[in-house]
Amino acid sequence: MSPKLSTKRALSQIPSPTTMHNTKKPRLAAVSRAGRQDILGEGRWKDWPAPAEDLKAARTFMKQCAERRxxxxxxxxxDADGLSSGLILYRTLNGLGLPPESIHVHFIAKGTNVFSASERARLECLAIAISGGGDLDSTSSEVRVIYVDQGSRGGPPLLQPLLDEGRVMVRTMVVDHHQSDDFAEGSQVLTACKSPPICTSSLLTYLMCYPLESSIPEACAWLALLGIFGDLGPSEIKFGDVEGHWPVSEEMLRLGATIKVVKKKALSDSVSLLNAPRRTPEFNVQSAWDALLSADGPTTIINNTELRRLRFRINEEVERCSRAAPQFSKDGCVALLRIDSQFQVHPVVAIRWASRLKGKDLKMIMVVNPSHHPDPNLVSFSCRIPASLRKVAETAQPDLQQLLKDYSAKVDDGFMARVGDDYARGHKQATGGIIPRAEFELLASKGMEVAARAVRRVDEASVDGQRKIKDFFSKG
Incomplete structure (x- = not known):
């Protein structure tokens, strides 16, 4: 029996989200007909999607939140991955018995991150304001904080363990998948970054919450897929592919069955709509959360008129900025595009150009935007590998984080210290940063040795893909 046919038969054993009510959990014996039976937490998948002990500890953390109110x-x-992960946590905590009024959702301000002093201060104020619950004595209380998909780095605690002169105890947990060897002091950590194939935060969260509450496998499957489609695209994971490098398990087959019901296009459209608010100058992430919180599936999101209006604005700005012309580094490894926009479209422009540019030595498409960050002295940049290189084995793909560090070494010995921890963050194949404008110009001129003269400006026909890429870059 061919793997394709047997996988299809195995998928038929998983109830679809529209028929899962009052049905029994699919038996692993049925799943094994796919030709391979993977049980997460056992065998080669013992530490996937994250180390088994960390998964166990994260589940205990969640249960304690609910049991102790x-x-x-x-x-x-x-973004879509972070928002969907957050809602899976929200649904799980609520399903375990924690009432909605005890669950508070906090979004970081534009231009900041969870490691910045201003965000620490905002979160400290919120923790003190909501304290008073829990089972500590009358003079103190405990607050739990879960950071999800926010990136990881070493350093001091994300929040001090004791606030308000010791009257508020704070415990934090980090759920993440971004590359990092170090983590904030005092936080419990659940990370997928050392458990290949590295999953998205939404998939990690879904698999962590899967056994905690009976409604989660069905109710949150489409949310897990939103994050997967948002970060990896619709084709990276072939659910049920016995010859692929992702596991074939009950949980993964359930996700594959869910795709058949909610459809890939609906998921992809939902991702672009949920990502729209955070890309606008107004940065109203709350509107995306509200839309997701009230949705019962992708169709509800697709029909949200406010999100559609915001996406239209984003698309217009992407079209405008995509007409920038690339400059190339001396070694041919980098294509640099400069745009000027208050919208956060530099990652989208990088992805767009990554799908078009090819070159023997080309490893990185970089888009820099000096107008997005509220501080005029800082620039934001985003980097992606050419789409053609995503077809090669992951071990053979360029490590853009390391490439940026190599270029920084050519600037001077103090460059890394000056730019700080917001340089080369994220993933090996999708990275970026926020650094001082003057430092970026040093990186471009001395580190990458980008040619001062750009190729001819790309016209509208080029943006729409009507001309061959080799015709875009004739010097003029």
């Missing part, structure tokens, strides 16, 4: 703050990232 502790005020809990969720701090999800602003």
């Amino acid at each position: 502790l005020p809990t703050i969720l701090v999800p990232d602003k």
Whole structure:
């Protein structure tokens, strides 16, 4: 029996989200007909999607929040992966018995991150304001904080363990998948970054919450897929593919069955709509959360008129900025595009150009935007590998974080210290940063040795893909 046919038969054993009510959990014996039976937490998947002991500890953390009725703050990232992860946590805590009024959702301000002093201060104020619950004595209380998809780095505690002169005890947990060897002091950590294939935060959260509450496998499957489609695209994971490098398990087959019901296009459209608010100058992430919180599936999001209006604005800005012309580094490894926009479209422009540019030595498409950050002295930049290189084995793909560090070494010995921790963050194949404008110009001129003269400006026909890429860049 061919793997394709047997996988299809195995998928048929998983109830679809529209028929899962009052049905039994699919038996692993049925799943094994796919030709391979993977049980997460056992065998080669013992430490996938994250180390088994960390998964166990994270589940205990969640259960304690609900059992002890502790005020809990969720701090999800602003994109589709972060928002969907946050809602899976919200649904799970609520399903375990923590009432909605005890769950508080906090979004970071534009131009900041969870490691910045201003965000620490905002979260400290919120923790003190909501304290008073829990089972500590009458003079003190406990607050839990869960950071999800916010990136990871070493350093001091994200929040001090004792606030308000010791009257508020704070415990934090980080749920993440971004590359990092170090983590904030005192936080419990659940990370997928050392457990290949590295999953999204939404998939990590879904698999962590999967056994905690009976409604989660069905109710949150589409949310897990939103994050997967947002970060990896619709085709990276072939659910049920026995010859692929992702596991074939009950949980993953359930997700594959859910795709058949909610459809790939609906998921992709929902991702672009949920990402729209955070890309606008107004940065109203709350509107995306509200839309997701009230949705019963992708169709509800697709029909949200406010999100559609915001996406239209984003699309217009992407079209305008995509006409920038690339400059190339001396070694041919970098294509640099400069745009000027208050919208956060530099990652989208980088992805767009990554799908078009090819070159023997090309490893990185970089888009820099000096107008997005509220501080005029800082620039934001985003980097992606050419789409053609995503077809090669992951081990053979360029490590853009390391490439940026290599270029920084050519600037001077003090460059890394000056730019700080907001340089080369994220993933090996999708990175970026926020650094002083003057330092970026040093990186471009001395580190990458980008040619001062740009190729001819790309016209509208080029943006729409009507001309061959080799015709875009004739010097003029």
